[in-house]
Amino acid sequence: MALAYVGLGSNLSDPEKQIKHAVALLSHIKNTKLSDLSSLYFSRPMGPQDQPDYMNAVAALQTELSPLELLDELQAIENKAGRVRKDNRWGARILDLDILLFDNDIINHQRLTVPHYGLELREFVLLPLAEISPELMLPNGKSILALSQDIDTNGLKVHSKLR
Ligand code: ROI
Numbered sequence: 704m705a706l707a708y709v710g711l712g713s714n715l716s717d718p719e720k721q722i723k724h725a726v727a728l729l730s731h732i733k734n735t736k737l738s739d740l741s742s743l744y745f746s747r748p749m750g751p752q753d754q755p756d757y758m759n760a761v762a763a764l765q766t767e768l769s770p771l772e773l774l775d776e777l778q779a780i781e782n783k784a785g786r787v788r789k790d791n792r793w794g795a796r797i798l799d800l801d802i803l804l805f806d807n808d809i810i811n812h813q814r815l816t817v818p819h820y821g822l823e824l825r826e827f828v829l830l831p832l833a834e835i836s837p838e839l840m841l842p843n844g845k846s847i848l849a850l851s852q853d854i855d856t857n858g859l860k861v862h863s864k865l866r
Contacts, residue, residue, distance in 0.1 A: 704765055705806045707773060710828050711760045712799040718758035721784055721798050728780045729762055739763035741831035742861045750793035760865055761831035770805045774815050807842045826854045
């Protein structure tokens with residue numbers, strides 16, 4: 704059994720509804736249990752500023768799946784939400800589900816980099832992570848709580864509880 708942390712983000716097509724629906728689908732992934740969920744946060748876009756504000760959250764999953772099997776499940780949920788995967792790496796999206804951490808694993812696969820490359824730079828990932836797991840350490844030994852306290856919050860705020 705592994706403990707995976709997944710980042711959720713949306714800034715199109717009713718982001719609050721997108722995140723809530725995605726959480727419901729996360730809780731139904733095979734051989735996987737949704738073990739924790741952060742609040743829902745409002746965040747300013749990182750990257751191009753000519754796009755709507757985001758909603759972000761982080762979920763903890765206990766899973767028997769391998770990292771790539773979990774990635775397949777997350778991409779299936781993104782696709783169901785109508786996500787189009789193309790040239791919009793820094794642009795608006797209906798739903799983004801990112802594996803942030805997978806146990807203490809370091810993964811450098813063509814399809815998957817874990818820890819997520821942006822983790823240490825993103826307030827909308829660090830603060831929700833610290834909310835649910837303040838004692839968490841990255842594989843490189845850094846403390847999530849310390850990172851979350853040192854980063855510019857860039858207007859990030861809690862919007863509501865998710866459960
Ligand atoms: N900005 C915010 N605030 N939240 C996101 O989830 C997010 N996702 C992205 C980019 C475009 C980098 N900006 C984001 O992929």
